[in-house]
Amino acid sequence: MASRDLASGKGHRDENFPVASLLIKADCRPPIMAFYRFARAADDIADHPNATSEEKLAQLARMRRGLDGDGTAEAVALRDAMTARGIDPVHAHDLLDAFVRDVSVTRYATWDDLMGYCRLSAMPVGRFVLDVHGEDRALWPANDALCAALQIVNHLQDCGKDYRMLDRVYIPLDTGVNIADLPKDRASEALRAIIADLARRTRGLLDQSVVFSARIRDRRLAAEVAVIHRLARSLTYRLEQRDPLSQHVHHGKAETLFLAATAALPVLLRRAA
Known part of the structure; x- marks a missing residue:
């Protein structure tokens, strides 16, 4: 099962709080949106009602691989955005740890x-x-x-x-x-x-x-x-x-x-x- 098969269809306008609104400077919005799309994809995987725990963990592992090499499109896009700005990838890895916890705790x-x-x-x-x-x-x-x-x-x-x-x-x-x-x-x-x-x-x-x-x-x-x-x-x-x-x-x-x-x-x- 591919990560796109687990997508919920939710977007940043469906969230309770603003995500990279027009208040944010234009040059800062793209990396924030890259992080949001990464988080949304991982959240959809962890929250999917029909996927097994094994399938969820496999897809989250693939997202993690994308932060360092070959993986999901959302992870690769975030990796490129972080590299361009010299941002520590620890934030993305911490977030993935949370979604792994959602699967098991x-x-x-x-x-x-x-x-x-x-x-x-x-x-x-x-x-x-x-x-x-x-x-x-x-x-x-x-x-x-x-x-x-x-x-x-x-x-x-x-x-x-x-x-x-x-x-x-x-x-x-x-x-x-x-x-x-x-x-x-x-x-x-x-x-x-x-x-x-x-x-x-x-x-x-x-x-x-x-x-x-x-x-x-x-x-x-x-x-x-x-x-x-x-x-x-x-x-x-x-x-x-x-x-x-x-x-x-x-x-x-x-x-x-x-x-x-x-x-x-x-x-x-x-x-x-």
Whole structure:
């Protein structure tokens, strides 16, 4: 089975948070999109409902080979983009490690275990974007907190679907979560309380990354990060108040545009001044 046979058809406009939006400088968008296409292809492989674990691991291994030599088109394109800019391929390898883990690990015992997963699945994405822009690696701790928050927001929004379709539970087991509640049409009071508590804990990560945008040298990237931070904070409040099994949590297009504008414009205007 080829990797293209496992493609979901999703693209960057289907994601919860902006991917290389028009805020990003034109010359920085192509390598970021190369990284996104690589990540999307690997994610589709790991999440395919019908492929066997052996088939998934074989395809992920082929993607890894493409970072160094002959492999999938997405991996070769990313390798060329990284070579052109002198970017360390560690971010791509870390991301592949996360997708390999998705194939073999379906439960996380503690918050720290979940953070260990986010270290592979989310933090390398932001680190890659920072490297594309030539930003200081001293920004990595703030980046890591924001990226982990985005990952957990996605997991909480999709907790029912992840269990039904993939038998994956990203809610730490030490929260006391009853897995039998996840496939239901409506969350139990206990599950709602767990999700709300995790949303508050995730907002703590956003508090850690509140200075991130201000410390980024590139004005347009700073605005993009401010937008992402604002969207994530809004979603954590929603997850405290809404049931992701029965209620809509995602932002609509108009809401996204409004939140994006109110986050980006102050950054752009301050930097211009």
